[in-house]
Amino acid sequence: MTNERRVLVHPDKQALTGSVAARFLTKTVDILDDLGEANVALTGGTVGIAVLEAVNSSPARDSVDWSKVHFWWGDERFVAKDSEERNERQAREALLDHIAVPPENIHPFPASDEIADIDEAAAVYAAELEAFASDGARHPRFDITFLGVGPDGHIASLFPDRAGIRETEATVIAERDAPKPPPQRLSLTRPVLNASDRIWLVLAGADKASALGLALAGASYTEVPVAGAKGRKRTVFFVDKDAAVDVPENLIAPSY
């Protein structure tokens, strides 16, 4: 299989999240067999969280030795720790609180009531990434990075025509005026996301069709950030039919 971006189309959001959940569980078992440890970067957003709920409700959930899995985030809303808007809280409620993952294996971004200054919070997470890096890198090599996609093509908290999507030096950026509320966010940068072995993008709904179509047709990633998502080994778009209407036929993997 080449590293070309692949699009897997599902009849609806439920089929999409069930398929991604099944694939995540089997792939994570394989990764643990091969490497003994897995680093996974989670996403916020309704589809990303629905995937975690589907993982949690899978009969195969505990086929994974969760004690060997580290969970990170691609981005986080810079709000209070117990805010319902936090990606961490939503992920814990959807999956992490229900599996035997050691607390020290969960690496949330700092919350605004833990570190008041957003730039300091970004620096703290950058240091956490570096502390778990190897081979002189500045962040772990994520085995699987999940990304949701906004109607404007944003990924994580990297938005069109913002400094964050252009950043190539820092590993973590602070976004102060995000077009998607809440405005203050923290995000991994594109080079860190793309250092992942696998990037799995999960998107559903007709409002995502334009961004996906533009990205796959060669749009600039500064204008359509999802166009710049490319894992080292695999880049797979898991979509429903409504989001796939503008995808070039030749990129759609055979349905199965």
Ligand SMILES: O=C(O)[C@H](O)[C@@H](O)[C@H](O)[C@H](O)COP(=O)(O)O
């Ligand atoms: O913190 C966030 O909001 C997410 O990380 C963001 O990047 C999200 O994944 C997309 O906006 C898609 O969200 P939906 O899946 O709800 O459309």
